[in-house]
Amino acid sequence: MCRSIKTLRPPVTEQVGDDDIRAAALxxxxxxxxxxxxxxxxxxxxxxxxxxxxxATTQLLANLVIRGTGTRRSA
Structure with missing residues (x-):
């Protein structure tokens, strides 16, 4: 839908901050x-x-389980 929004989950993007999430929401x-x-x-x-x-994005990223690691992203 919006090609300028980047993927915010590991391993695609390791360091995701609140500013990145807000920019994607905007x-x-x-x-x-x-x-x-x-x-x-x-x-x-x-x-x-x-x-x-x-x-919603913050909650989603915090609850995703990354395959192979069995862990959730630390928000």
Whole structure:
């Protein structure tokens, strides 16, 4: 869907920080909404969506079990 969002799980990307996760969430919300910079009357909804996608992505990455290691990613 959005080719500029990079894979954030090991072993593809070893060092993933909160900024990386938020940047991916922002790209996703921009793509889905069609807005790079939302108008003032849409800003709160846009920011809420970025926060929700960031939280969901953080949870997903924390709960993934990497094949061959049997361990979860440390968030």
């Amino acid at each position: 790209q996703y919300v921009r793509k889905v909404s069609g807005f790079h910079h939302p108008a003032a009357h849409n800003q709160a909804a846009f920011d809420e969506a970025v926060d929700a996608v960031t939280a």
